Amino acid sequence: MQPRRGSAVLAIVIASLLWGTTGTAAAFLPDAVSPLATGAATMGVGGMLLLVTAPRLSVAVLRGPARGWIAAGAIGVFVYPLAFYTGMDLAGVAIGNVVALGSGPVVTALLEWLFERRPLTVRWVVATALAIGGVAMLAFARHPGDAADGRVLPGVLAGLLAGLAYGLYTYASARAIAAGGTSRGTMGAMFGSGAVLLLPVLALTGAPLLADASALGIAAYLAVGPMFIAYLLVGVALRTLRSSMVTTIALLEPLVATVLAVAVVGERLEPVAWVGLLAILGGIAVLVSARPPGRARGAALDFHA
Template sequence: MVTNSSGSVEHSSGLRGVVPIVIAALLWGTTGTAAHFLPGDVSPLATGAATMFIGGVLLFAVSSRGAVAALRDRRSLVWLLVGSLGVFAYPLAFYSSMHLAGVAIGTVVSLGAAPVFAAILEFLVDRRRVSLRWALATAVAVLGVVLLATGGSAGTEAAASVWGVLLGLVAAFSYALYTFASERAIGAGHSSRSVMGALFGVGAVLLAPVLIVTGAPLLQSWSSVAITGYLALGPMFVAYLLFGAGLRWVRSSTATVITLIEPAVATVLAVVIVGERFDLFGWLGLALVAVGILILVLPRRGPTALDAPRL
């Protein structure tokens, strides 16, 4: 993993981590819109369990030897088990949040709060302080997601929206947890593919009972099977292979800021395809998310006041 002393991405190798994470975030941004077209009797628990279960099995299958080795290594086992709890909770909370609060708000909260949780985990475990540049990028991007939430979907009931936001926070913490655990397991000397295979393989085992109980409606039509297949193969399988590759080069707190592209993409798709409506604040939020990411990933021309000091 290559970062400078202040925690910003080194341009020489940073793009090797930024590009795959950006592509993964673009794929993730399509999940809410795709799930919107599932039949009404398919619960968000079934959607989340199915996509993460199928994707987890595939990730384990393509890296079984390395994944088993990572699970046998005491240095990485604890982190993989901790991370698998995040893998279990994330899809259940994420899809439930979108179901209650709308595609855009559910995605915005789930991803927008993740960088804060990631930084807290890094501080509590590693005593790693963040740079002023990271803090500025995160503050701008988080302000953007707050504005996105403020300009959220019209017609959503207040109580449902509140529960959706709370579940989005659960999803955000779960996402930050398994991202942080993945980074630590990769740091123990295992390949990103092996770590992703082990992490999501264990998560698939945990999600299997939920899928058995709730998953029957997913098989009621070819369209529901096709949508579930896309969610499992694209935003789950391919995206997490890319995400794991990116984590070899950037810190988890940086990765969670970059993936704020996802709520921006999800918002645009929610407006254009799903028909959710936003006001001026929502569109301003989209712009701020983009600015925050650019602050983080654009190369520096030299030491600046933003990068030198540490908070």
């Protein structure tokens, strides 16, 4: 049975709140821990958790008709954390988050149009324009000293690469579920496959994580909370919501990340950035206040391995 639309929206909201803590948590890792190690640990370990807690469901999806989408999504799962944490390391928590997550809705909508010829609704265009406008305000409303060391532009480019990967695996997840896979099995198969690619990166770069107990604790939180639990919730939501709607609602993440970056990490934003926060909230409100569309094809949710 599919979750109600309100429950699906709530699942993405909770996932976004968890995702929004990633940059702040990573900011407290020792300097010796590279962003590549952080990304590989977060989604490598988290992806393996999704796989090993539902092995039969995951294998069934890997053997099913959606295995091509699983493979495509796994590439996105591999690229996303490496680019995402690199972007935050170079450009800061706020910019890294808003660029990566802000580009996600555009990628998923274009993939829906390319593969399904789904038209872009006026409401989606207005909501996404508001939200991405807010993202742009956040990304560029920085005090001038930030750009002086030449790290912001590479960070923005890394964020855009992360957004492309994020949109790809979100859309691929939706297609795999629509093809008949359970949401639990789809998450396990896709993120487990991506984890197989990420664990060698962790083996090469992760030594500083093992040398510090606090770093291990932070990495464990990132793998279990913003990865394992959050993507279980995404799987639930994708049974009811289009991938483009999921990525637009998930723009709550950069909002949360920005507030935490300012309040906890100590990053500074200009007043226009706070207008950007309101624009993101407005875009999400426009989108989720729409009357439900026709029920999308979904798959039964089964939490038994």
